[in-house]
Amino acid sequence: MRAPSTEPAGVGRIEMKLRKVSQLFNTLDPSPFRESDLALQAEDYIVDRALELPSNIPIEIVIHLPSDELLQASEFDIASTIKDYFGLRRQAVSREMGELFKTGRLSLVVGLAILSVCLLLGWLFGQRMREDPLSQILTESFLILGWVAIWKPSEIFLYAWPPIAARRKLFLRLSEATVVLDGKPAT
Known part of the structure; x- marks a missing residue:
């Protein structure tokens, strides 16, 4: 060849x-x-x-x-x-990309819901126990958990689809x- x-x-x-x-x-x-x-x-x-x-x-x-x-x-x-x-x-790659976006949309909805709940819980712990180190740990932990929850949709919509579209x-x-x-x- x-x-x-x-x-x-x-x-x-x-x-x-x-x-x-x-x-x-x-x-x-x-x-x-x-x-x-x-x-x-x-x-x-x-x-x-x-x-x-x-x-x-x-x-x-x-x-x-x-x-x-x-x-x-x-x-x-x-x-x-x-x-x-x-x-x-x-056609197979088009279906793959459609499934990826479907997964991305679902994980975005779930991730935003979890992020919202985590931010709310972090805010509540921060308001109730301002100087307590445990409340600061919990507030930061909820914030981190919320951001981790939107990791997957961020990865899909920012990085995962361009190589599939090129293929x-x-x-x-x-x-x-x-x-x-x-x-x-x-x-």
Whole structure:
């Protein structure tokens, strides 16, 4: 397999040199090409190379095969299988992001409720026993517990979703990629 290249026309090219078409697909999947999953190594290779390309250019996946394999392969079937596979991966990542935001919203409601109760309890302990060290410890403890309760939604809404959104965008680009089969003499 070769490294990606950028064509002068602004197309990011990912080239794969294979001995057999079957190297592209999961060998444990009994489905014909149209419904097959990509082999993990093929997916990883394509995704890794796509990450190296600029994000604002279209992707072209060129699969080099020996002539005898090329005769048996249907460019339409292989291209549609690759595109459909990454389309399904994009949908799965979209569902994952939806679930993450659903969890984030629920944990935000719970976290804000706990924070409010903790702040109220801390204030009450602070008002009743102003100089008592125990009340200061309790007041600070409730404050810390309240902030810990909103840790998870803060993490979700600030940090967890951008990598998932980037992965979804990458899978969309790969589902829209041009796939070309190229034959060469068998060696």
